[in-house]
Amino acid sequence: MSALSTQDPALFAMIRAEEAYQKSTIRLIASENYASKAVLEASGSVFANKYSEGYAGARYYQGQVNCDAVELLAIERAKKLFGAEHVNVQPYSGSPANLAVYFAFCQPGDTILGLNLSHGGHLTHGSKASLTGKWLKGVHYSLDEKTGLINYDEVRSLALEHKPKLLIAGHSAYPRQLDFARFRAIADECGALLFVDMAHISGLVAGGAHPSPIPYADVVTTTTHKTLRGPRGAMILCKEVHAKAIDKAVFPGLQGGPHNATTAALAVALKEALEPSFRTYAANVVANAKTLAAALTKRGFNLISGGTDNHLMLIDLNNKGVSGKIAATALEKAGIVLNYNTVPGETRKASDPSGIRLGTPAVTSRGFGAPEMEKIATWIDRALKAAEDEAELGKINAEVAALCAKFPVPGLD
Numbered sequence: 001m002s003a004l005s006t007q008d009p010a011l012f013a014m015i016r017a018e019e020a021y022q023k024s025t026i027r028l029i030a031s032e033n034y035a036s037k038a039v040l041e042a043s044g045s046v047f048a049n050k051y052s053e054g055y056a057g058a059r060y061y062q063g064q065v066n067c068d069a070v071e072l073l074a075i076e077r078a079k080k081l082f083g084a085e086h087v088n089v090q091p092y093s094g095s096p097a098n099l100a101v102y103f104a105f106c107q108p109g110d111t112i113l114g115l116n117l118s119h120g121g122h123l124t125h126g127s128k129a130s131l132t133g134k135w136l137k138g139v140h141y142s143l144d145e146k147t148g149l150i151n152y153d154e155v156r157s158l159a160l161e162h163k164p165k166l167l168i169a170g171h172s173a174y175p176r177q178l179d180f181a182r183f184r185a186i187a188d189e190c191g192a193l194l195f196v197d198m199a200h201i202s203g204l205v206a207g208g209a210h211p212s213p214i215p216y217a218d219v220v221t222t223t224t225h226k227t228l229r230g231p232r233g234a235m236i237l238c239k240e241v242h243a244k245a246i247d248k249a250v251f252p253g254l255q256g257g258p259h260n261a262t263t264a265a266l267a268v269a270l271k272e273a274l275e276p277s278f279r280t281y282a283a284n285v286v287a288n289a290k291t292l293a294a295a296l297t298k299r300g301f302n303l304i305s306g307g308t309d310n311h312l313m314l315i316d317l318n319n320k321g322v323s324g325k326i327a328a329t330a331l332e333k334a335g336i337v338l339n340y341n342t343v344p345g346e347t348r349k350a351s352d353p354s355g356i357r358l359g360t361p362a363v364t365s366r367g368f369g370a371p372e373m374e375k376i377a378t379w380i381d382r383a384l385k386a387a388e389d390e391a392e393l394g395k396i397n398a399e400v401a402a403l404c405a406k407f408p409v410p411g412l413d
Ligand SMILES: *Cc1c(COP(=O)(O)O)cnc(C)c1O
Pocket: 031, 093, 094, 095, 096, 098, 121, 122, 124, 170, 171, 172, 197, 198, 199, 200, 223, 233
């Protein structure tokens, strides 16, 4: 980055500081990852200079010969990776991708049925705080508070009662696999389209570590920067019959020109995800999550649903005498970065809830395995017992940094 270091030393210093931070801390944010150097290079390429409203072969701008090739390559790889009939790679991020789906299929005031936000759903699944809950009628199913599992009987009864236009399966904080066949059957019974938002799990789906929604869903959205390990962006995958509606909803319905450098980086990430090593990666993400879950359970932590079978876990800290925010703040001082989260049956406010969410995608990209998961569980336990003991948190931070120094970071080292 020689140009940047001379042109803008202040900003350059911030990038260097962030690199150092990402190297020396343990990143357990379930939605974060480390993109490869190749993905980062494509993200910063000259495709950022281009405008390409429209689709390959039907653009509103001249000079698209290379942009068309890039977009078609990304689409072809995404179709191959997920076995999808049609793919749109233009959405700017997960939230706009979901808006495009609603724009394609719903009228204002229509009903959508998704997972309750405080039970692991996403804002864009009809939450009142989101435009999706203001322009549409969001109805929500919950987790069974005893088992921590999706209550499919409730999904079915709400679906039959409210007759939603879209039945949504997908989450930001649910530690178990989704039963897409069950969702499909309910959608068919109530006459809804099945919309799967696989933002969190698409890397696991790509790597064969989670069942694929593609055979079941009418339309699937995903971010590209979470378990899929690509650039920040999103895709919509759908059945051919919905292709026109989806493409029109993305452009001209919702967006202007696609971010071509992101599309280029996505093509690279999809190539990486098609390689056999990505299957190993996805399996390791889940194996690490299971190891970490068991190690935390052994130390008395209360994991929602009793564990995990994907990349994340959700912990209710009520039995530990610390709130989610106090825990997350203490852990940050100890060099372990995660987020506070609401839990099913939440009694506190969303800005300082009872839980924390942890995920293994980023640490697995770094090569962490079972021994490191055991260490992380020990550090989390120590840090939460010493949430107000700056000296102890500082000590843990040094131990964390020493371990991190032994594991090179993809994209940085
Ligand atoms: C992350 C996420 C999104 C939104 O993605 P952004 O890129 O942050 O807009 C949408 N749906 C689910 C389920 C997510 O986890």
